[in-house]
Amino acid sequence: xxxxxxxxxxxxxxxxxxxxxxxxxxxxxxxxxxxxxxxxxxxxxxxxxxxxxxxxxxxxxxxxxxxxxxxxxxxxxxxxxxxxxxxxxxxxxxxxxxxxxxxxxxxxxxxxxxxxxxxxxxxxxxxxxxxxxxxxxxxxxxxxxxxxxxxxxxxxxxxxxxxxxxxxxxxxxxxxxxxxxxxxxxxxxxxxxxxxxxxxxxxxxxxxxxxxxxxxxxxxxxxxxxxxxxxxxxxxxxxxxxxxxxxxxxxxxxxxxxxxxxxxxxxxxxxxxxxxxxxxxxxxxxxxxxxxxxxxxxxxxxxxxxxxxxxxxxxxxxxxxxxxxxxxxxxxxxxxxxxxxxxxxxxxxxxxxxxxxxxxxxxxxxxxxxxxxxxxxxxxxxxxxxxxxxxxxxxxxxxxxxxxxxxxxxxxx
Amino acid sequence: xxxxxxxxxxxxxxxxxxxxxxxxxxxxxxxxxxxxxxxxxxxxxxxxxxxxxxxxxxxxxxxxxxxxxxxxxxxxxxxxxxxxxxxxxxxxxxxxxxxx
Ligand SMILES: Cc1cc2nc3c(=O)[nH]c(=O)nc-3n(C[C@H](O)[C@H](O)[C@H](O)COP(=O)(O)OP(=O)(O)OC[C@H]3O[C@@H](n4cnc5c(N)ncnc54)[C@H](O)[C@@H]3O)c2cc1C
Numbered sequence: 001x002x003x004x005x006x007x008x009x010x011x012x013x014x015x016x017x018x019x020x021x022x023x024x025x026x027x028x029x030x031x032x033x034x035x036x037x038x039x040x041x042x043x044x045x046x047x048x049x050x051x052x053x054x055x056x057x058x059x060x061x062x063x064x065x066x067x068x069x070x071x072x073x074x075x076x077x078x079x080x081x082x083x084x085x086x087x088x089x090x091x092x093x094x095x096x097x098x099x100x101x102x103x104x105x106x107x108x109x110x111x112x113x114x115x116x117x118x119x120x121x122x123x124x125x126x127x128x129x130x131x132x133x134x135x136x137x138x139x140x141x142x143x144x145x146x147x148x149x150x151x152x153x154x155x156x157x158x159x160x161x162x163x164x165x166x167x168x169x170x171x172x173x174x175x176x177x178x179x180x181x182x183x184x185x186x187x188x189x190x191x192x193x194x195x196x197x198x199x200x201x202x203x204x205x206x207x208x209x210x211x212x213x214x215x216x217x218x219x220x221x222x223x224x225x226x227x228x229x230x231x232x233x234x235x236x237x238x239x240x241x242x243x244x245x246x247x248x249x250x251x252x253x254x255x256x257x258x259x260x261x262x263x264x265x266x267x268x269x270x271x272x273x274x275x276x277x278x279x280x281x282x283x284x285x286x287x288x289x290x291x292x293x294x295x296x297x298x299x300x301x302x303x304x305x306x307x308x309x310x311x312x313x314x315x316x317x318x319x320x321x322x323x324x325x326x327x328x329x330x331x332x333x334x335x336x337x338x339x340x341x342x343x344x345x346x347x348x349x350x351x352x353x354x355x356x357x358x359x360x361x362x363x364x365x366x367x368x369x370x371x372x373x374x375x376x377x378x379x380x381x382x383x384x385x386x387x388x389x390x391x392x393x394x395x396x397x398x399x400x401x402x403x404x405x406x407x408x409x410x411x412x413x
Numbered sequence: 414x415x416x417x418x419x420x421x422x423x424x425x426x427x428x429x430x431x432x433x434x435x436x437x438x439x440x441x442x443x444x445x446x447x448x449x450x451x452x453x454x455x456x457x458x459x460x461x462x463x464x465x466x467x468x469x470x471x472x473x474x475x476x477x478x479x480x481x482x483x484x485x486x487x488x489x490x491x492x493x494x495x496x497x498x499x500x501x502x503x504x505x506x507x508x509x510x511x512x513x
Contacts (some may be wrong), residue, residue: 008476177414239459250455253483298432301461302486308414341455398448399456 010251019190020065022197026225027198030058032380033218033227035205036207037061039366040358041233042188043373044380045197051374052381055196056095058227059189060220062204066185069235070366072259072335074292075181076280077269077367080113080142080173081259082131082408085391086344089371092388094175096370106187108179111284116145116153117174120165120276128171129409141174153270158322165276165319177270208245208355215245215354227379230279231356236336238359240301245352249359250397251338254295255302256363257309259332261324263287272320275407279316289327291317295337295363303334334400339363342402343409347376348385348393356380357394364409405411415486420472420477420493433467435459436478436497463489 032048034041037059041147048054061067076095079090101108119125128144135142150170159167189199199221207219208230217226232293234241239365263286273280279293293313296306310332318325339362340346346360358376372389379385385393391403417428435457440449458464461484468479468491478497480490 063466079489236428240461241458248452248456248458250457252459297428299434299459299464300486305484355493386489398451402453 002105032229034059034231037065038068038226039185039369042185043369044377046188046192046376047377049195057197059199060203065356066182069184069335073366074290077206078176086310092372104187108183108247110179115173115271117171118167118274119169119337145170145172192322205331212313216257218284226290229354233358238338253336255334256337257334258292261289261327262330275315279313281317305334343405344394346394347389350409359376418491421475431469436465
């Protein structure tokens with residue numbers, strides 16, 4: 001046995017599989033250059049190659065694949081938004097997640113748990129009712145639940161009335177779920193590479209080349225290259241990269257913090273969130289509790305963490321599950337989230353021809369990776385922006401036609 | 414705990430303050446193009462580096478200006494609105510003043 005192991009260790013067949021090949025030379029030109037090797041950029045690359053036969057595609061990533069927000073997110077996947085355009089869009093996203101592990105041949109640990117959002121005020125109950133109706137109308141499973149049903153769904157939830165914010169009711173979203181954060185960009189990268197896409201890690205885009213009003217290429221830390229189209233998918237750095245293209249965006253960047261406790265026996269199946277307590281919690285397949293909440297109170301490009309925010313998240317979670325007070329935290333971190341005024345993304349054309357945006361994903365973009373990647377790939381390949389993402393065009397800010405999801409997003413992701 | 418120095422109240426915990434965003438020159442609403450106005454309302458520089466912003470000390474409702482580095486999370490300077498207008502000579506336009 002030890003001999004066999006040694007022999008295997010030294011044999012050329014080990015490791016058996018290379019998902020993303022080691023660095024190769026950059027070609028002088030590509031059909032499409034994608035800035036950012038997070039879930040969004042890699043999904044777009046995969047769908048360009050897979051559904052449109054566009055394979056001369058380079059994904060340029062300044063760090064490593066999935067090292068941005070995709071690898072830091074708390075993986076809430078849901079479609080219980082409030083505006084019809086958002087519900088339609090995220091519904092497609094949730095449906096794509098359900099079949100994604102099969103399509104990519106990659107274990108994404110996707111699990112449908114249902115999401116329970118709690119109301120502690122009459123105002124929340126009112127918006128929940130509206131969300132439930134809009135959702136149901138568009139075929140998304142959402143409904144109001146009373147305290148009795150909440151007790152059935154999450155028996156250990158603190159439903160006492162003798163707390164600062166007693167639970168009054170909830171919104172139950174049976175389609176809500178979770179997946180393994182890293183596996184999504186890895187799966188897309190692996191399949192995209194198989195189809196001929198190049199993924200260049202440790203390659204930073206430092207400038208956008210243009211001729212008149214058309215993009216012609218990018219300069220990078222490894223030299224210049226030319227291309228027909230550029231897709232910017234750099235959540236957290238959207239304003240900085242857009243400025244290289246001479247564009248300003250309706251985005252402000254804030255840190256978003258999260259943390260994980262030591263693993264414990266499974267006791268919490270659904271995802272639970274509370275906007276009034278500014279916190280949400282879920283239990284992973286490993287038994288850890290993932291805890292998150294709203295963004296930091298002031299804008300910043302640093303992924304530092306703060307005790308104040310961690311304390312407020314913990315206070316929120318202990319309000320819901322007081323018995324967790326003895327658990328220890330094992331990890332905590334932050335990512336930079338690009339917040340739009342209406343908590344909706346920005347996808348599609350920009351004033352610079354050939355320069356496409358997939359930005360403004362704030363605290364809510366993980367669930368949209370498959371649907372955004374597919375939609376933006378279709379837009380680039382055909383030159384026509386699909387109906388599904390037209391409401392999220394940059395132009396909506398010029399016509400004051402915003403798509404307000406603030407109420408259905410804060411602290412729920 | 415992060416401490417910010419309020420020009421009126423001195424050093425205080427940053428949780429007592431409200432961040433209100435970049436200090437922007439307001440375009441002339443009557444003369445400017447619609448697109449310019451929309452950008453003023455919604456768009457931001459969102460710079461990675463030193464920025465100048467409106468902040469408010471909530472308990473005393475006192476508005477002032479702060480210069481921060483958004484990469485290192487350092488507060489570089491805080492000063493009164495009057496001081497800003499004296500320095501920039503922007504007082505006559507009233508532009509940033511109205512933004513209060
Ligand atoms: C703590 C936290 C919790 C979250 N929770 C959820 C959640 O529960 N549900 C949900 O749906 N969403 C959630 N989100 C949001 C979600 O993570 C993001 O919206 C999503 O991952 C964005 O994916 P992306 O591919 O656009 O960005 P990223 O994964 O950040 O990828 C962008 C990449 O671009 C690279 N890059 C930047 N600048 C350059 C450059 N100049 N040149 C080359 N490369 C560059 C970066 O290194 C990065 O790897 C959360 C975010 C955070 C931070």
